[in-house]
Amino acid sequence: MKLTVNGRDVEVTSEADTPLLWVLRDELNLVGTKFGCGIAQCGACTVHLDGVAIRSCVTPVSAVANRDIQTIEGQATEAGLSPVQQAWLETDVAQCGYCQSGQIMTATALLTQNPHPSDTEIDTAMAGNICRCGTYPRIRKAVHLAASLMAEEQSA
Amino acid sequence: MSETLTPRSLSRRRFVQSSGALLFAAHCPVGLSRKAYAGGTGAMMNSFVRIDPSNVITMLANNSEFGNGAYTVMSMMLAEELDVDYRSIALEAAPTTPEYYSPLFREYLTAGSVTTGSTFMPMRTAGAKARAMLLEAASRDWNVPASELTTGDATVTHAGTGRSATYGELLEAIHRLDIQPPETVTLKDPSEFKILGKPARRYEGAGKVDGSAEFGIDIKLPGMLYGAIARPPVHGGSVVDFDATEALTMPGVVKVKAIRAGMVVLADSYWRAQKARAKLEIEWDRGVNDGVSSEQFYADYRALADTPGLLAEDIGDAIGALDAAEASGSVVEATYEMPLLAHATLEPMNCIAQVEGDTCTIWSGTQYQSNDQEVISRFLGIPQQNVTIHRPLMGGSFGRRSSKTADYTVEAVEAAMGESVPVQIIWSREEDIRSGHYRPLFVHKLRGSVDESGMPEAWHQVAVGQSLMQGTKHDPTYMVRGIDIYSLDGCLQEPFGVFPYGTSYQIPNHRVESHNAPKKGIVPQEWRSVGHTHTGIAYECFLDELAHNGGIDPMELRLRLTKDHARMNRVLSVLKEKCDWDRPLAPGRGRGVASRIYNISPVAQAVEVTVAENGDFTVDRVVCVVDCGFAVNPLGIEGQVEGGLAYGLGGVAFGNIDIVNGEVQQSNFHDYPVMRLPQMPRVEVHILPSDEPPTGIGEQATTPIAPAVANALFNATGRRVRRFPLSSQGFNLV
Numbered sequence: 001m002k003l004t005v006n007g008r009d010v011e012v013t014s015e016a017d018t019p020l021l022w023v024l025r026d027e028l029n030l031v032g033t034k035f036g037c038g039i040a041q042c043g044a045c046t047v048h049l050d051g052v053a054i055r056s057c058v059t060p061v062s063a064v065a066n067r068d069i070q071t072i073e074g075q076a077t078e079a080g081l082s083p084v085q086q087a088w089l090e091t092d093v094a095q096c097g098y099c100q101s102g103q104i105m106t107a108t109a110l111l112t113q114n115p116h117p118s119d120t121e122i123d124t125a126m127a128g129n130i131c132r133c134g135t136y137p138r139i140r141k142a143v144h145l146a147a148s149l150m151a152e153e154q155s156a
Numbered sequence: 157m158s159e160t161l162t163p164r165s166l167s168r169r170r171f172v173q174s175s176g177a178l179l180f181a182a183h184c185p186v187g188l189s190r191k192a193y194a195g196g197t198g199a200m201m202n203s204f205v206r207i208d209p210s211n212v213i214t215m216l217a218n219n220s221e222f223g224n225g226a227y228t229v230m231s232m233m234l235a236e237e238l239d240v241d242y243r244s245i246a247l248e249a250a251p252t253t254p255e256y257y258s259p260l261f262r263e264y265l266t267a268g269s270v271t272t273g274s275t276f277m278p279m280r281t282a283g284a285k286a287r288a289m290l291l292e293a294a295s296r297d298w299n300v301p302a303s304e305l306t307t308g309d310a311t312v313t314h315a316g317t318g319r320s321a322t323y324g325e326l327l328e329a330i331h332r333l334d335i336q337p338p339e340t341v342t343l344k345d346p347s348e349f350k351i352l353g354k355p356a357r358r359y360e361g362a363g364k365v366d367g368s369a370e371f372g373i374d375i376k377l378p379g380m381l382y383g384a385i386a387r388p389p390v391h392g393g394s395v396v397d398f399d400a401t402e403a404l405t406m407p408g409v410v411k412v413k414a415i416r417a418g419m420v421v422l423a424d425s426y427w428r429a430q431k432a433r434a435k436l437e438i439e440w441d442r443g444v445n446d447g448v449s450s451e452q453f454y455a456d457y458r459a460l461a462d463t464p465g466l467l468a469e470d471i472g473d474a475i476g477a478l479d480a481a482e483a484s485g486s487v488v489e490a491t492y493e494m495p496l497l498a499h500a501t502l503e504p505m506n507c508i509a510q511v512e513g514d515t516c517t518i519w520s521g522t523q524y525q526s527n528d529q530e531v532i533s534r535f536l537g538i539p540q541q542n543v544t545i546h547r548p549l550m551g552g553s554f555g556r557r558s559s560k561t562a563d564y565t566v567e568a569v570e571a572a573m574g575e576s577v578p579v580q581i582i583w584s585r586e587e588d589i590r591s592g593h594y595r596p597l598f599v600h601k602l603r604g605s606v607d608e609s610g611m612p613e614a615w616h617q618v619a620v621g622q623s624l625m626q627g628t629k630h631d632p633t634y635m636v637r638g639i640d641i642y643s644l645d646g647c648l649q650e651p652f653g654v655f656p657y658g659t660s661y662q663i664p665n666h667r668v669e670s671h672n673a674p675k676k677g678i679v680p681q682e683w684r685s686v687g688h689t690h691t692g693i694a695y696e697c698f699l700d701e702l703a704h705n706g707g708i709d710p711m712e713l714r715l716r717l718t719k720d721h722a723r724m725n726r727v728l729s730v731l732k733e734k735c736d737w738d739r740p741l742a743p744g745r746g747r748g749v750a751s752r753i754y755n756i757s758p759v760a761q762a763v764e765v766t767v768a769e770n771g772d773f774t775v776d777r778v779v780c781v782v783d784c785g786f787a788v789n790p791l792g793i794e795g796q797v798e799g800g801l802a803y804g805l806g807g808v809a810f811g812n813i814d815i816v817n818g819e820v821q822q823s824n825f826h827d828y829p830v831m832r833l834p835q836m837p838r839v840e841v842h843i844l845p846s847d848e849p850p851t852g853i854g855e856q857a858t859t860p861i862a863p864a865v866a867n868a869l870f871n872a873t874g875r876r877v878r879r880f881p882l883s884s885q886g887f888n889l890v
C-alpha cells in the first residue's frame with residue numbers, strides 16, 4: 001500500500017488494520033509520533049491527515065492510503081523550524097517532552113484553521129492532548145507566540 | 157541509543173556521529189584517580205569532564221533526565237566554572253559504577269528532588285578543576301603568569317602576548333607537562349556568575365520540538381523483537397496453564413512463553429505482538445491478593461487508626477490536653493482517606509534487554525540504574541558489573557521509574573533470556589494503569605483542640621498505610637523504630653531519621669503515631685512528593701479545620717505557627733501579599749492556603765476557586781511562593797512549580813485507583829482522568845531570593861496544592877472533603 005508521508009511516497013507492507021501510529025513508528029522508523037494510550041484519549045500520536053489533526057493510534061493504515069500524512073518530522077523545512085516549533089523552543093515548553101510532538105501537531109492544525117485563537121479557543125482545541133508534566137501554561141503562551149510568528153511570516 | 161548526547165537534539169543522528177567517543181568513554185577507567193590521561197578521542201580531566209582535541213567538551217552526567225531539568229542544571233554548573241556555553245557541552249551518561257553514585261543516596265539514583273542540591277558543588281568543582289589544569293598548562297607552556305590568563309568560550313587567552321589556545325589544543329601541553337588535577341580549587345563567587353541564577357532554556361529542548369529526542373520506546377536495534385505481556389488480573393497472580401495455538405498462527409509472531417510477569421508474545425512488531433496477545437487463552441492462579449478491595453483497605457485502616465500505633469513524636473502532653481478538651485466538648489476530630497494513585501507517565505513503561513552469556517545489556521528509561529543492575533545481576537546470577545545500562549530520555553517518571561523491584565526492567569531480561577536478539581517490552585496504557593505500582597492508600601485519623609485564643613493547642617495524628625521502605629534494602633535508612641519516615645513526612649514538628657526538617661509549625665502538644673498496614677494487594681511506590689501526597693492533605697486540611705474552629709484566619713494561623721521558622725514565615729508573608737489574601741471574594745468563590753516543607757525547601761500556595769451549585773469548580777488562580785535556596789535556573793524552577801502543582805491538582809481532583817475483588821477497575825485515561833489544558837489554573841510563581849545552598853523544586857509544588865484546593869472549596873461552600881479524590885465527593889474540576 002502506498003502512503004504519502006511528509007511529502008514523500010512510501011510503500012508499506014503492514015496489515016490493513018494496523019494503526020497508522022505503528023506503521024509510522026515500526027515500519028517507517030518515524031518515532032517522533034508517540035504511543036500514549038491507544039484509544040485516542042491522550043493525543044501523543046497526533047498527525048495531520050490532509051491538514052487535519054487526527055489520532056494515528058486509532059486510524060487503520062488502510063484508511064489513509066494515498067492521502068497526505070504529515071508528522072512531526074515533516075514540520076521543519078530547509079529554512080528551519082516551523083513557527084510553532086520555534087515558539088515552543090523559545091517558550092521553553094517541554095519538560096519530559098514526550099507529548100510535545102502531539103501538542104505541536106495539534107497547535108499547528110489549530111493555527112492553520114484559526115490564525116488568532118483566543119485563550120478559550122486554545123483550551124478547547126488543545127484539550128485532547130495530555131501533558132503529564134503539566135506544561136499547560138507554557139503551551140498557552142507558545143500558541144499565542146506561534147500565532148504572532150506566523151502573522152509576521154505572512155506579512156514578510 | 158543516545159548515550160552520547162548533544163544539546164542540539166540528543167538525536168539518533170548525533171549518536172551515529174559520535175559513537176567513537178562513546179566507546180572510548182565506556183571503556184576508559186574514569187576513576188577518581190587524580191591521573192589525567194588521554195585516549196584516542198579525548199582526555200578525562202576528572203570524573204565528570206572529558207575534553208576532546210577538537211575542543212568538544214563532554215560532561216558525564218550521573219543524574220537522569222525525565223523532565224526534571226537535570227541535564228540543564230548540571231551542564232549550567234559545569235559550564236559556569238569552565239567558562240563555556242552550557243549548550244555547547246556534549247553530554248554522556250556516566251557509567252553505572254559506584255564512583256558515580258549519588259553522594260546522598262550512595263546509589264545511582266535520581267530522586268527526591270535532590271539533583272540540583274547534590275550536584276551543585278561536585279559539578280562546579282569538576283569544571284573549576286578542569287579549568288585550573290588548562291590555565292596551568294597555558295601558563296607553563298607560554299611562560300606567563302596564570303593570573304594574567306583569561307578564559308571564555310572554551311579558550312584560554314593571554315592578553316599581553318596575544319596568545320590563545322582552545323581547551324582542546326591545550327591537551328597536548330597538559331600531557332607533555334604532566335599536569336595533575338589540583339587538590340583544591342576556588343570556585344567563583346556568586347557575584348561572578350554568568351550562567352547560574354539566570355533563566356536558561358532546557359539543555360535538550362531542541363530535540364523535544366522536532367521529534368528527534370530519543371526515548372526508550374523509540375530505540376530500534378538490529379533484529380530486535382517486540383514483546384507484549386498478558387498480565388494476571390490480580391497483582392501477584394501467575395500463569396497456571398495456557399493455549400497459544402491461535403496466537404502462534406498470527407503474522408509476525410515468533411514465540412510465546414510464560415514468565416513471572418505473565419505470558420509474553422514475541423513478534424517482529426509491537427502491534428503484531430499486541431494483537432496476538434489478545435488471542436492467548438490463559439488460566440490464571442489469582443494468587444494471594446484475590447479478593448482484596450480498596451473499601452476493605454479503608455475499613456481495616458480506619459479500625460487500625462483507632463488503636464495505638466508506633467509512636468513517632470510526643471511533644472508536650474497531647475493526650476492530656478485532648479482529655480481536658482474532651483471534658484468541655486471542644487475536641488475536633490476527623491479522618492482523612494486518600495486512595496491508591498497511578499503515576500500514568502505518558503511514555504508507558506518499556507525496556508530493551510539482551511542477554512549474552514554472562515552479560516546483560518539493557519536500554520531503559522530509569523531513575524534507578526544501580527538497583528536495576530543489582531536486581532538483574534541477582535536474577536541472572538551474574539556479576540553486577542556485567543550488567544550494562546544504556547540510558548535514553550524518559551517520557552515522565554514521577555517516581556514510577558524508581559521501581560525497587562525493577563519490575564519493568566527485569567521482566568524484559570526474563571523475556572530476552574534464551575533469545576539471540578534484543579527484546580523490547582512495551583506496556584500498553586491498560587497494563588500501566590492496572591498492573592503498575594501505586595501511591596499507597598492512606599487513612600489519617602486526627603484529633604485536635606485550640607486554646608482560649610483560638611490557636612491549636614493539641615494535635616494527635618495516627619497515620620495508617622503501606623510502608624514504602626519496610627522490608628526493602630532501604631529499611632535501615634528510612635525506617636526508624638519500625639516507622640517509615642515517608643509515611644509521616646511533613647507531619648512531625650521535629651527532624652526525624654534522615655529528614656533534617658520538621659513541619660515549620662509549633663503546636664505545644666503534638667503526638668504522631670503510625671501503623672504500617674499489611675503489605676497486600678499492590679506494590680507501593682513513591683509518587684511525586686511521596687509521603688506529602690497524603691500527609692499534606694491530612695495535615696493542612698485538619699489545620700484548616702482547627703483554624704475554623706478557633707475562629708482564626710488560616711493564613712494568619714500559619715503566620716503565627718511559623719513565627720520561629722524564619723524561612724517559612726517569610727514565604728507565607730510574601731504569599732499573603734502576592735495573593736491579595738484580604739481582598740473579599742464574590743459568593744461562590746473561595747480561597748485556601750497550604751504550606752509545606754519538602755526536602756528542606758519551604759513552599760506555600762494560595763488558590764482561588766469558583767464553585768457552581770452542582771459542585772463543578774474551577775481553580776482560577778494559584779499563587780506559589782518558594783524558597784529553594786539559590787535559584788540555579790529560575791526558568792526551570794517556574795516550569796517545575798507549574799508542572800508539579802498540575803500533577804498534584806489532577807491527583808486530588810480525580811485521581812483514583814479502585815480495587816474490587818483484587819482487580820484494578822480503571823484502565824486508561826477515560827476512567828483514570830488526568831489534568832488537561834482547560835483545567836489548568838493561572839499560576840503565579842514567586843521565587844524568593846536566597847544565598848542559601850540550592851535545594852530541590854521538582855516535587856515541592858506538588859505538596860500544597862491538594863490541601864489548598866480542598867481548603868478553598870470549604871471556604872467557598874462550607875463543605876469539608878475528607879475522602880478523596882474530590883470528584884468522589886461531588887466536586888468536579890472543570
